[in-house]
Amino acid sequence: MQLTGASQFINLDGWIAEKAYFNPGKIVFDIHRDRRLALTCPTCTGKMSLNRTTRHCIHDIGFGPSTKMELHYEAMQGRCRRCRKYHTIHPPGVDAASATTARYRQFTSMLCRGMTLCDVAEVMGVSPSTAYRIDFRHLSATIPPPSYDGLSAILVDENAVRCGELFATYVINARTGELLFQGVGKRSETLLEFIGQLTEEQKASIKAVCIDRSGAYTAAVKSGLPHADVVYDKFHLISNYHDVIDTVRREAWKAASECDKAFIKGQRYNLLRNIENLTAEMLLTLDQLLQSNAPINTAYTLRDQFKMIWSYDTPEGMKTAVAQWIELALNSAVPEVIRFAKNLSKSVKEIIAYAVHRITNGPMEGFNNIVSRIIHRSNGIRSLAYLFLRLRAETMPRVRRMTQQCDQGTVSTA
Numbered sequence: 372m373q374l375t376g377a378s379q380f381i382n383l384d385g386w387i388a389e390k391a392y393f394n395p396g397k398i399v400f401d402i403h404r405d406r407r408l409a410l411t412c413p414t415c416t417g418k419m420s421l422n423r424t425t426r427h428c429i430h431d432i433g434f435g436p437s438t439k440m441e442l443h444y445e446a447m448q449g450r451c452r453r454c455r456k457y458h459t460i461h462p463p464g465v466d467a468a469s470a471t472t473a474r475y476r477q478f479t480s481m482l483c484r485g486m487t488l489c490d491v492a493e494v495m496g497v498s499p500s501t502a503y504r505i506d507f508r509h510l511s512a513t514i515p516p517p518s519y520d521g522l523s524a525i526l527v528d529e530n531a532v533r534c535g536e537l538f539a540t541y542v543i544n545a546r547t548g549e550l551l552f553q554g555v556g557k558r559s560e561t562l563l564e565f566i567g568q569l570t571e572e573q574k575a576s577i578k579a580v581c582i583d584r585s586g587a588y589t590a591a592v593k594s595g596l597p598h599a600d601v602v603y604d605k606f607h608l609i610s611n612y613h614d615v616i617d618t619v620r621r622e623a624w625k626a627a628s629e630c631d632k633a634f635i636k637g638q639r640y641n642l643l644r645n646i647e648n649l650t651a652e653m654l655l656t657l658d659q660l661l662q663s664n665a666p667i668n669t670a671y672t673l674r675d676q677f678k679m680i681w682s683y684d685t686p687e688g689m690k691t692a693v694a695q696w697i698e699l700a701l702n703s704a705v706p707e708v709i710r711f712a713k714n715l716s717k718s719v720k721e722i723i724a725y726a727v728h729r730i731t732n733g734p735m736e737g738f739n740n741i742v743s744r745i746i747h748r749s750n751g752i753r754s755l756a757y758l759f760l761r762l763r764a765e766t767m768p769r770v771r772r773m774t775q776q777c778d779q780g781t782v783s784t785a
Contacts, residue, residue, distance in 0.1 A: 381442070383462045397439045404447065404460065411452035413458055419449030422457060429465055430497075431472045439496050442472070471506060480509040484764070499750065503757070506696040507545045510760035517763070519569055524579040524728060526735045527588055529557035530742050532752055539755065540565075543738055543766065545581060545730045548739070550766045553759045559591035567596035572682065574598075581735075583607040603721040604732035605681050611711070612677055614770045615642050617708045619670045635660065636668075642671055666705045671709060673700060681725060689723040741765050 381400060385408055389401045410419045424445040433440040446467065464473030471479075475495075483489045483506045484699040488660045491506075492499040516566060524545035532539050540561040542663040550669045553560040553569075566574070574596055581602040582588040592598045592601050632657075641649060641657045649657065676696055681687045692716070700712035716723075725731070745752075745761045752758045 386444070386462045397441060398434065399441045399443060402442055402444045402462070404444075404462075404538050408447045408609065410447060410460065410731055412454055412456075413460075414456070415451065417451055417453040417454050417459065419451045422448045422450050424448070425459075427465075427467060427470070429467075429470050429472060430642070431460075431475050433476050469508065471505060476505050476509040477513075480506045480672075482759075483748070484749075486556065490749050502590065503749070503753070505759050507754070507760070510757075510780065514760050514767070517572045517768065519551065520576075522573060522577050524581070524730050525551065525577060526730070526732050527562060527580060527582045527592075528735045528739065529585075532742075532755070532758065539758075541735070541742075541762075542737065543735060545734070546578070548738065548766055549735050550759070550762045553755065553762070555755065556589065557585070557596075559587040562591035563595050564570060564589055566591065567740045571586075579730060581728075581730045583731050583732070584611070589721075600728060601723040602724040602728055602730055603718055603720045604735075606731060606733060606736065608715075608722070609678060611754070612674060615707050616642055616667075616670045616674060616710045619705060621665050622668055622707070623664050631753060635664070643665070669703045669705050670708050680722070683726060686723045686726045689715070689726045690719065692720055693719050738762075 376595075381402060383402070385405050386402050387405055389403055391398060391400050393399075396565045406589070409419060410734070411417065412419050412640070424447050426443055427446050429442040430443070431440045431442050442465075444462065446461050448457055448458050459467075461467055462472075466473070469476070477492060479495055479502060483502065486494070488502050488506075492502045494500060497505075522544060522723060526543050526545050526683050527540065529538050529540050531537070537555070538557045540552075540554045540557050541550065542562070542565050550566040554564050569577075575598065577596055577599050579600045579602050580592045580596060581604055582592065583604050584607065589601055592599060617639060620635060621641060624632050627635055638657060638660050641660075642652050644653075646654075661671060671697050675697070676699070678691060680692045681697060683692055696713045697716050700708050700715075703709060741762065742758075745758065749757070749761070
């Protein structure tokens with residue numbers, strides 16, 4: 372079947388659509404290299420003599436989800452007399468190893484951003500493992516390595532890649548949210564691995580590192596970045612105190628009579644929610660609980676005062692607020708609160724560093740949601756290198772990502 376203007380569908384520079392024919396659910400284009408073009412060596416641009424031709428079938432983007440598209444052509448192998456090497460000429464953007472065009476790989480990778488691998492495989496007419504390999508290879512070719520220049524602050528946290536089996540440490544840029552590093556484990560050696568990749572100039576530019584109260588990460592930062600301030604994350608500290616409140620509630624439940632146990636047990640989320648998120652009925656039952664149990668009342672009252680520490684704008688104001696709260700907690704007569712206050716007194720410097728740098732691990736918590744979502748869409752992670760590329764693609768600033776792809780020619784139609 373002759374198809375006028377068929378080359379407009381192909382849009383491969385130097386290649387012409389000779390004919391097209393239809394099979395059930397598939398359109399096939401026979402293409403050939405423009406015979407007016409000389410066979411030239413890609414290395415030295417010298418003329419090559421034709422050695423042999425081989426037939427290839429390549430997948431390309433189809434016309435909608437129900438009509439696939441294939442390109443059939445003969446690749447020409449030539450020998451360059453100057454280089455004394457053989458070179459095979461394929462259409463631009465074609466990868467003979469995966470039998471796909473660059474636009475096919477880019478479109479498949481784009482679908483992987485919002486669909487599971489099984490769904491992508493169904494749309495593209497391939498197996499899930501093939502969709503995975505195409506996405507992996509495309510990301511490897513288009514996602515640039517992270518740049519460590521100009522870093523002023525970083526966020527560090529760990530996340531479970533396989534529940535209970537494998538953990539990974541992540542480092543992201545506190546200002547842009549871009550993923551910089553992924554390491555196996557959650558030990559100090561893992562973070563030191565990242566720090567070891569930095570030059571002395573790059574280390575000197577980092578002024579703050581926001582982490583939870585992990586002793587391993589604290590030791591790694593103080594060892595590898597001694598000039599940088601350690602900032603203990605506000606949300607982790609508040610979450611730690613919520614655990615204290617829950618411990619006080621459980622102890623009260625153990626000491627309560629049988630008729631009161633159910634009432635105390637049902638109050639967990641009322642104690643931990645912000646007061647503006649409570650209904651009138653929740654407020655009534657919470658007030659009854661606080662009036663009837665002094666330890667729970669004390670721990671709950673200190674919670675709001677604890678949150679107020681981060682409302683101060685200066686290190687001096689925060690330091691005074693922390694000291695006052697610790698004093699109140701030590702005089703509370705609640706063992707769990709006293710224990711928390713004693714531990715907190717060892718971290719005053721790291722807490723008040725927030726007033727100087729104003730960073731939290733809030734963006735990191737959002738990043739952890741991205742990790743979970745990608746693991747789900749990938750039907751489980753079989754490669755940490757693939758996970759790193761997927762996360763880089765999600766967190767890189769969009770303008771920079773598109774610039775990199777344009778520079779590498781991956782946004783073209785070939």
